[in-house]
Amino acid sequence: MIKIQKEDFNLENEVNSIKYKYSHIGAVSTFIGYVRNVNTSKKVTSINLEVYEEMAIKSLSSICEQAKKKWNLIDSLIIHRYGDLAINEKIVLVATFAMHRKNSMEACNYIMDYLKKDAPFWKKEFYETNFSWL
Amino acid sequence: MKIKYFAWIKNITNTDTEEISSNNIIDIESLKVYLCKKYPKLEDHLLNDQLIRISVNLEYVQDNIKLTNNDEIAIFPPVSGG
Numbered sequence: 001m002i003k004i005q006k007e008d009f010n011l012e013n014e015v016n017s018i019k020y021k022y023s024h025i026g027a028v029s030t031f032i033g034y035v036r037n038v039n040t041s042k043k044v045t046s047i048n049l050e051v052y053e054e055m056a057i058k059s060l061s062s063i064c065e066q067a068k069k070k071w072n073l074i075d076s077l078i079i080h081r082y083g084d085l086a087i088n089e090k091i092v093l094v095a096t097f098a099m100h101r102k103n104s105m106e107a108c109n110y111i112m113d114y115l116k117k118d119a120p121f122w123k124k125e126f127y128e129t130n131f132s133w134l
Numbered sequence: 135m136k137i138k139y140f141a142w143i144k145n146i147t148n149t150d151t152e153e154i155s156s157n158n159i160i161d162i163e164s165l166k167v168y169l170c171k172k173y174p175k176l177e178d179h180l181l182n183d184q185l186i187r188i189s190v191n192l193e194y195v196q197d198n199i200k201l202t203n204n205d206e207i208a209i210f211p212p213v214s215g216g
Contacts, residue, residue, distance in 0.1 A: 055192040121215025122141035134214040
């Protein structure tokens with residue numbers, strides 16, 4: 001499942017909403033990305049995330065399908081937020097569900113690597129007196 | 135065809151979406167020529183593949199593929215999500 005949303009999310013609720021569907025899930029791996037207050041020694045005050053939503057859904061769905069086949073995943077979940085985000089807020093969640101931990105952990109890394117490289121999101125970082133696009 | 139611009143690209147075009155209709159635009163390269171004329175400040179970026187990504191109908195393209203009036207094209211910088 002892919003969710004592109006402004007709202008925050010609750011990790012336990014999101015994981016449980018999928019885990020409860022399948023009693024043969026033995027391993028869940030999760031990655032959460034947060035807004036940091038520093039980047040390359042610059043003090044960050046907040047960020048704004050822009051998304052090309054239709055393309056993001058299509059490309060992330062495709063990579064989840066690939067990961068599902070490659071690691072025999074039972075299910076997967078990506079939540080990526082957009083809009084204005086403050087320091088310490090969550091940006092992204094990747095959760096992978098498998099029978100065994102090796103599959104869920106490797107698939108989680110794979111999806112996150114792809115997301116960073118190809119998913120159409122853009123980060124604008126705000127500092128005390130200016131901003132920059134990353 | 136519909137053209138979408140994202141991140142700092144739309145600061146140069148002053149719009150995030152526009153409809154373009156021109157018989158001269160038949161492929162990616164002729165679209166770049168059209169956009170360089172319309173937005174001279176885009177030229178340096180459009181000619182540098184390291185700075186610009188292009189998608190057609192939600193898929194990345196790197197080759198000079200043919201375009202049709204029904205296509206949705208997006209022009210954007212390298213991504214930085216996650």
